[in-house]
Every structure is written in C-alpha cells, then in structure tokens.
Amino acid sequence: MNFPKIQTRAESEWENLQASLYILIGTATCGRAAGALNTLEAFQAELARQKTSAEVIEVGCMGLCYAEPLVTISKPDSFRVVYPNVTPELVPRLVEGYVLGDDPCLELALGTLEEDEEGAPYIPELSRFEHERRIILAHCGYIDPQNINHYIAQGGYRGLDRALAMSPPEIIEEIGRSGLRGRGGAGFPTGKKWEFCSRAKGSPKYVVCNADEGDPGAFMDRVILESNPQQVIEGMIIAGYAIGANKGYIYIRAEYPLAVDRLKVALGEAYDLGFLGQDILGSSFNFDIELATGAGAFVSGEETALMAAIEGKMSTPHPRPPYPANEGLWGKPTLINNVKTYSYVHLIMEKGAGWFSSIGTEESKGTAIFTLAGKINCAGLTEVPMGTSLQEIIYDTGGGIANGKSFKAVQIGGPSGGCLPESLLNTPIDYDSLREAGSMMGSGGLIVMDEDNCMVDTASFFLDFVTKESCGKCTMCRLGTLQMLRALEDICSGKGKMEDLDNLLELAEDIKAGSLCALGGTAPNPVLTTMRYFKHEYEDHILRKQCPAKVCPELTAYYILPDKCDRACEHCILTCPTEAIKGEKGEVKHIDQEKCVNCGTCLEVCPPEYNAVVKLSPVTSLPPEDAKAKERGIAQGVLG
Amino acid sequence: MTVTEKDKLSEVISKCKPERGNLIPLLQEIQAELGYLPQEAMQEVASFLDIPKVEVYGVVTFYNQFRLAPLGKHHVRVCMGTACHLRGGKLILEALERELSIKVGQTAPDRSFSLERVACVGCCMLAPVVLIGEEIHPKMTPFKMEEDLIPYRQEIDELPENSN
C-alpha cells in the first residue's frame, strides 16, 4: 500500500471513532498502579449491564499521574470530559450520567477538552498547560498506543514519507539546522552525531535506541513508549535511512514489562503496514528493528556499556575514542540516541528545522521533558520549552509543594545531577545553565524536597546507589565513591569531623578525574551541590550532632510529651513493633530509647487530638536518662 | 534441579540458536521458567553456547535481574528509588526485614517470603511503594506495612503443608 492510501484509511478510522461514543482509560504503569485496570473492568461490566456499545480504549499517560486513574469520555455531539481519580465505585455514576444521559458530571471532572463549558475548567487553560508546550507528549494519553492508525491520523509517518523523498545528506543537514541536542543526558548535537556516523567507514551500520532509563526517579521514556511508541520507531527508521543502516535495536530495561509489550505490538503493526521490513513505502530502503531487553544495571545506559550488553556481555564501558559512531556494535559504526531524541525526528522532518529551532533558547532548542516527583502536589510529566525556569515548572505546572510544607531543594538529573536551593529557582532549564549551577539535565528526573528532607542523607542516598551500580572497572569509581559514602554515613550518624568535608571535596575531584565514564565522572555531583548550597546542614550534623530535618536516626529521637499524653490511650503501646513503649493504663507512656528503632509508628498512630509524640534532634534534647538510653541503643546497633 | 526443572531447561534451550549474542535473552528465559538460575542451568548454557562457565557466571552476577536462589512464595520488592527514599523507603525496608526476619536479598528458609530492593517502579506519586508479587502497596508506612502483610501470612499458614 502506498502512503496516501494508508493515510486515508487511518483518517477515516479516526473520523469514525470521533463520530462515536468512546471512553479512554489511562492504563500506563502509573494508571495501573493507581488501579486503572479495576476501573477498566468496572466500565466494561457496567456497559455490558446497560447493554451499551461504547468503545473502551486503553491509552497511555497524559502526564497527570497524580490524577490517575484518568478517564476521558468522548461524545460525538458534545464536549469531551476528563475525570480524575476514577475508582470503580464512580463508574456507574459516569455511565448513567454522561455515557447514557446528558449529565456530564462536571462536579467530578478535572475539566473539558473543548472550550466554553460552564462549570468545569477548560483543560488546555489550566495553569500548568499555560507553561507547557507539548510536542512529543502531545498525543500521549489521547491515542491508542496499540493502534498505529491513531498515530497516522495525527500526522504520524508523514515525516518518514517526506524523509524518503530527500537525500540522506539533506536529512542530516535538516536535523543539524534544527539544533536538536541529545536528550539522553549529555546534550550532544544530534545532527553532528548522525553526520559522523554516516561518514564512518564500515558496514553494516546500526541504529540503537537507548531506552535503559536507569535514573531511579525518572520515567519519561517509559511513558513515551507506553503511550506513543510509533514516534520512536519512526525516528529510528529515518535515522537508519539517513546514515545508511538497515538494522536497529531498541535496548529497553526489563523492569518495564508493559512498555516492552506495547513496543512489540507497535513494531508488529509497523511491519504490517510496510514502514519496517523490505522496500519501505516503495523506496527500496530496508530496515528492521529488534528489541533487546536489559537485565537491570544502571551502567548499561552508558553507550559503550549498552552495546556490550546487546552483544550479551558484561556491561562495562570502554574508553572513547573510538566512539560508537566509528566502532560500535560488533565493532561497526553505530548511531545511538535516546528515546526522546528519536521522538523529535519525525516532527522536524514534517515541520522543518525552522519550526523546531523557533522553540527554546539560543543554545538549547526545542522542549524539555521532566518527570516531577517527590514533595510536589501534581506529580507526573511535563513538557516545556527549553529556558522555562525551575520556579515555573515546580509551582505552575507541578502545583507547588505538597502538604503546606516549605521548599528546600530540587534534585535534577538523578545520580549524576545536583540539588539546587531556593535561590536558584530562577535558573532557566537548559543544558548550559544547569551545568553552571553544578547540576545537569541528565535524564530529566526532577525531584522536589521539602523541609523534612535531610540533604546529607540525600547525598548519601545517591552515593549509595552509585556504589551499588558502579561496574567496578575503575578504581576511583569503585572505591572512591565507597570512601565518600563512608564519610557521609559517619556525618549522618554524628561521627563526622570537619576535615571530612575537605576530604570529600578532594575525593570528588579524584573520582571525576579517574573514571572512564560519566557514571563515576558525575557521581560526586549530588555531594558537591549539597555541600555548596547546604553546607550549614553538614555543619549541624558534625558540630551540633543535629539533623535539622530530623531524618538521620542516630541524631533524632522520638519522644512522648508527658503533659500531652492521654494516659488512657494505648495506641502507641499496641503498635510499637519492638515493644519499646511502656506505661500502665492511666500512666504516661514512655519510650525506651534503648529499644526504639525510629520507625515512627507511634507518631503515626498517636491520635491527632493528643499529638503527644514529637521528634527531637539533637538527642541531647531528651531528658538525660533517655539520652543515655538512646546512646546505649545506638551502641548495640538497634538502628540497623 | 528437579526433573521438571530439567525438562523445562532443555525445552528453553532447544528453542534457542547457539549464538554468543543470545546469552542474556536465554538466561532471561530460563529464569522466567524456573524462577532462578541454578548452577546446572548455567553450566548447560555455557556448554550449549560453547563459552567458558566463568563468562556465564560473570554475566549472571553482573546484572541485578538474575538470581542464584529461588524466590519465596511471596516475593516482596521494596522501591528504593529517589521519590520513595524521600518519603521513608528505608524505614519500610527495615520494617520488612524485622517482620519477615530476613535481610534484603534473602529468601526465608521456609520459602514463604523473599525480600528485594528495586529502584523506581515508576509510580513515584504513590511513594513509598512496595510490590508483593505484582500487587502494588502504595503510600506505605512501617505500621501499614505490618498490617498489609497479614493476609499474605494467613495464606502461607493455610497452605496444606503447613497445617498439621
């Protein structure tokens, strides 16, 4: 079939759908975690009971993860309504109200997708969308990721059709002029990479998509693959044509089973319509894509390590040069880009380099995609033009800090990134500004911390991750990071000294210099930025044995305020897992600090009308006998 | 290895082409069938692909996904990703170690439970998260964790081999 025919067919399928009543349910991993599959089942059962034939379509994620399970009801002659947090109990209401009747149940709605409906906000005008500019997230959550016709009806594969009419050097030039830089972390100019690879001698050549997404707090690549996998596939086909490769691999982590499943279906559909395989759209260009599932190692995301993994070996990085563009998979020229990088390609082909480079800043073009998590109200995904400030992302699109707490820091870029303080919230999001601030774009994970988070503990968390994930090849990365971790653990437990801070700085420089890949090269960043912006917290731990956020267990104690304890209530006694709380009925309850493991259960269960349990730091704020008991407990190792 | 395990192993291997590049997918498939990678399975894979045993062992121990011991009836995975850490993931892990009397990475001697830490399971907005089997337990606290374990424990207690 030729492309216009495929397009016509897809468009008429889409139009027929719009002329019918249908229900979209977000069943990406985030939706499922919130119970979307139960909601789906409830809809199917209720529709069957009511003998209605509305189609129920499983879609991906709109990026509003905090509102999952998210349901959209679309009616031919009416407006589309989006409902948040749809539990199975709400389903009969919605079916009765809007599927069968004319009541859009606006009191349950997040908003409408058409303008001027009184009683519910117009979703594109919600404050978060004023700052967003959705390009590659545009269709996520609105189209069926398992139906290629939905993608085509939204303009999909036009980019490929246009690219196949161009010469490979023209394509590479267009990508170059767009200013697209790699979204895998380092921000290398994509056009240049394609050019190197196309000029490289050797054949065959390979195209690889890096979908390893190892940052333990980022999930945008997963969302894209679960919500709109075809755009990644289309980008890879165009790349293959441009550099002269006939084979592509998508390296995806096995921890993403749903993304793997949806990708498999998507690849099958692309083959069926002739976008993959032999003689693509009659162009005599051939291209195949194979999936390779990762086996869980953060370092596998590094490009040379990733190729070792595809070859079935231990995934350790090797020195560059030679760069993968010259010697990659099985020693052949290999182009490797991130999921998001490929996602932009078809749009640049379709709309032109000028369109893309009109978005963003001078040096960083296009949009940036972030996952928002941590102590933020509206956790999820956001896509904003490069240059948007952190302030706008956190407060306007992310809805600000949860539970009325105050902002402390934002961590960007995962284990290679840094923690930035409030004073830097005006920093624009682009590769260079973030690097200047000591952080980096990295994966695009953005995690907000509030007053209850300890910065030394956070630094220690990331280093702990790195020591577990270091492949062990470079001594500085393997042992240096361990030394840093030990020093941080000492500080957290009140055993730190001021000279540890100097040692940390020195070690950080050595590790940066002595590591082959960026895993070690950027591993000190979380420590360096917390030391730079939150030095007082380190000093409090060392000099005052105090954890200001009351997180570090050795420096923090739970205490029952005698004059607030109700005496008759026994909630804490009954729930304490180590039987550390004593007190007869009618007596004030008391924590035996020697046995307390700092789990916080007593604070959780103490009824709010008494509010008798508090956290204290330093532990010397306890009555002297209790403080001594706490010391004994620590010496016995009760804190694990 | 039991006889059924051996049969399953031969079946998986028989479907695979003996190419070096197939090592990881093959190991993944064996683990999917058996739940872990017994020593004999690794040896068979080495001879099937005609590579040194140490290379197979190296790969198996390099990647987090591979396991050398079978899992418990209920496999408990605690998320230790960034968002979960910031909301007390470590306390949940400690609570589970205390409750199940095993350390992270271990399986209980009666194979009732096994405990593992994982990095970000992708539902950060529900942090801290624990997976028991495929079931997600959102917004955990040490106290809630204890309560959530009760039905799983009852299930184990009610197994025929445990009632006498």
Ligand SMILES: Cc1cc2nc3c(=O)[nH]c(=O)nc-3n(C[C@H](O)[C@H](O)[C@H](O)COP(=O)(O)O)c2cc1C
């Ligand atoms: C330790 C480490 C982990 C990495 N993890 C990823 C990853 O998960 N996904 C990714 O796209 N790039 C990752 N990278 C970057 C890749 O090495 C490479 O730069 C990238 O895939 C190139 O694609 P791009 O040009 O589209 O950015 C990682 C790098 C390092 C050093």
Ligand code: FES
């Ligand atoms: S950090 Fe636990 S789900 Fe993401």
